[in-house]
Amino acid sequence: MVALLQRNSCIFKLLGLCLLFCCLVEIPAVEARIRHYKWEVKYEYKSPDCFKKLVITINGGTPGPTILAQQGDTVVVELKNSLLTENVAIHWHGIRQIGTPWSDGAEGVTQCPILPGDTFKYQFVVDRPGTYLYHAHYGMQREAGLYGSIRVALPEGESEPFLYDYDRSIILNDWYHRSTYEHAVGLSSNPFVWVGEPQSLLIQGKGRFNCSSIATPSLEPGVCNTSSPDCSPYAVTVVPGKTYRLRIASLTALSALSFQIEGHNLTVVEADGHYVEPFVVKNLFIYSGETYSVLIKADQDPSRNYWITTNIVSRNPTTTTQNVTTTTPPGLAFLNYYPNHPRRSPPTVPPVGPAWNDVQPRLNQSLAIKAHRDFIHTPPQTPDRVIVFLNTQNQINGNRRWSVNNVSFTLPHTPYLIALQQNLTDAFDQTPPPEGYDFVNYDIYKVANNSNATTSDGIYRLQFNTTVDIILQNANTMNANNSETHPWHLHGHDFWVLGYGEGKFDINNDPKKYNLVNPIMKNTVPVHPYGWTALRFRADNPGVWAFHCHIESHFYMGMGVVFAEGIDRLGNLPSSIMGCGETKGVTHRP
């Protein structure tokens, strides 16, 4: 056993040297070029948290391969769908798809789904450096494991406004043992059946479920196996004295998270691809769809490892089913000081995360994020149009739904991009959804019956090159004294985050408090419980763009809208995005 450890230790030293070497060569110095990937998507058995289940992999892994590129490069992903009977679509989260709106990967919005057996070519330019993501954007496939990182480096000769030695990507996720099918069937059932809180939290695809917490072992012996290599704790290996850029992203299905590294401060320097005026935190709060870069210095006692932990916030992480209460354990990984063994447990107990129901520190972090002083994009000072989105939970035709201004979103059968470009006016509801709600009478602190709530696939048409303000207004859910956190993600754009507030947004006074000086630009932003968040963006990207809560089940249940702009500027659409709804026919070949 000792011999084994010694041999392993040698291997890890070698591995460490390899890692150093890889980091040095990973983005070679060349002109803008094509980054070509061939991916195969399929179901495989994996045990990311020691519990074996079917997951969707890319080239055999979850998370999938990291896309490494340089600003200005063209990324080409040839995606082969090897699922048996299930379609797929992948969204390139944070990539604006300027000039390639058909590559956004939002099924029903910008493309038909990719059928089993088909290979679809995504092609787009990564026009800004930073930390981005990709993930399934069809049904609830994202939570089956179909996701990964995109890391875009600066052009040669340019440098970030901060210094670091090495770069690491970490995706946080929550993990369910039930299949997405089971989850979705529950959400669509009458009465509604909720899957509960996740069974575990994953750090870069690895977590740890307490197998002994299965009161009665399951049908299959060995289905939960803590010695599976799939669930060996993730380790970030650091060389003492060096500074690391950790690119931290969340792709949770449900959970808002805090993230911390025992004994190490985190200096926040990037958010969603934009440089942040640096600030230091112990806990980083992160919502599904967000990315941050934080710097850490390996300046602690190098003779040991340290805990990396992630905890659920904003929701009580306990689930009670049939009188059995379970709590999602924190996600754990190791900050491994080289040359300690990367599996050596820290000698301490993992640090405790912040109280799940304490909103103030989370709001404070939101307010602390400003554009870096040298990288301020000054926003237009006034909007051309202001739309307020009231976020509510509703009961519509017996089903539990989420709505925006009492309209619960449904996807059409013919993708909007094709329908609009081809003027297929019966492909979706031509009536635009409302611009606001009953600002005077609606009580956001009460359970409202919202009996006029409906479902619709109507969209917001934005005049090209105008400035649009969006106010996300939170409210009470269908349970008394409950309001949730919703991270809203906008496709095709970055927006300025002009302000956050508590209570009901006051259209007359709150805009006066907007930060029009150094607001951060982002693509995903939370609206806090009972609060509001104000955004501004330029409708300057011809295409059709989803804007939705990034919680997988919330979008599935209708919490989203769609914006269309500059449709008359679109050229011909590729036939590869067609095949569904009104877009079936024999292609005339070249």
Add this chain to the structure above:
Amino acid sequence: MVALLQRNSCIFKLLGLCLLFCCLVEIPAVEARIRHYKWEVKYEYKSPDCFKKLVITINGGTPGPTILAQQGDTVVVELKNSLLTENVAIHWHGIRQIGTPWSDGAEGVTQCPILPGDTFKYQFVVDRPGTYLYHAHYGMQREAGLYGSIRVALPEGESEPFLYDYDRSIILNDWYHRSTYEHAVGLSSNPFVWVGEPQSLLIQGKGRFNCSSIATPSLEPGVCNTSSPDCSPYAVTVVPGKTYRLRIASLTALSALSFQIEGHNLTVVEADGHYVEPFVVKNLFIYSGETYSVLIKADQDPSRNYWITTNIVSRNPTTTTQNVTTTTPPGLAFLNYYPNHPRRSPPTVPPVGPAWNDVQPRLNQSLAIKAHRDFIHTPPQTPDRVIVFLNTQNQINGNRRWSVNNVSFTLPHTPYLIALQQNLTDAFDQTPPPEGYDFVNYDIYKVANNSNATTSDGIYRLQFNTTVDIILQNANTMNANNSETHPWHLHGHDFWVLGYGEGKFDINNDPKKYNLVNPIMKNTVPVHPYGWTALRFRADNPGVWAFHCHIESHFYMGMGVVFAEGIDRLGNLPSSIMGCGETKGVTHRP
């Protein structure tokens, strides 16, 4: 409890009267007409054998609704796919689709799959009376529960060549607790992972899994519940003295079955929609894809109920996994003599089925089935073409496959029907697969390495209006001393069954023994272990037609071929069957 039973007894008397009434009125006397169905396909939790799992339902049920029609009627099924991310296609098994080859429902052969959210209209004429089926024909969805019965009555004034009072449909099936995804992932894995024998056998959608056989109860309490109404035993209620036509069909994923009714003889009168010269059996052997009508007379002691049982034959129904051996229990239902309570168990033990590995009685039954003397369709006396199909198991590129003449079938991405009609020659391999195998040297009794085996989507093009003979030649699998039973099903045609034999087919002598006098016509026929089966059909139905082993996993693993005939006689194809492969484009609207 006694009061409850008495009250229930009253309810059942009423129910009995209702049933009698329904039977009398179910096919009212009118002209050929349109039978219009609206179906919604979705996932729901059901417990067909007391074990709760997700199944695919039609309008909330599995089996789906029975289609009742009269010869010459047009059946229209508007099928809405409400699966979340999964496509679907439904085959109308035994319906020849004369003039409507695009309604055959074989995904990849006659249509693109139906996407989630879409509604597809199947429309076809039921031109012959008899007992038919429908079921999913995409991936392995059939074994998720997507199937049902089609019963076509004679025109007014015509009558069958046998007498009965009432008519009942019974579908037999085998049932797995794992999802089709899990099953398929195992089949495609390297190394191959086999799901094992089924957990139970279902009679008309109801079976009984022994919940206490789960050594360690599963994750979810209540997942196995013997008091679930879903798994109350199926009861066929009969009135003493009356004669019943039982339309028995098998849609097993894997199993060959025997079927018997304690104390009652079965008189076989129909097979796959053709009248049989009647013969009497105790056990009816039935293979996946076959239908039979048997007559039974309720002539036994009416004071009790009797067991209806079904057992696995041809395969050893035991599975050993991780040193645990399980055996599929027989399927049980009740023949309920009215007015006994339909849930009253017979006072006997269920009769034991025939030995699983005794081939002779099964071969004997195959040989006993001849056309009814008054309904003989004399076959053409000579063929224009003879094709021999050697059935083997192979290892191809590391995967376990099934092959025909060493070619393992794969489906193309553009359905053949569209590719052929539009002359899209790169849509599939234009090289036809072989017409035979090495008749001289191949030893069907040995494990063969078949190292030249390949995969292909090539097809057999048949000259229109010619007579084709097919010899199905069985052989050893990849395990020593093992040959399986394969029920082959032909789309778009009925074929004459000219003969069965043991060993290697002798092209010079065996055809002399063909029954050219009164062969039965069928659409599904078994090839017995180490045996051969000879068929003849007329290539007189313009379209593209699958011919394949009806075992779900065998077809998935390549055990099939495709015939094309009369393509130049096809008119325009409906755009509704398009949308995949090379058939994506904007439809020009009417």
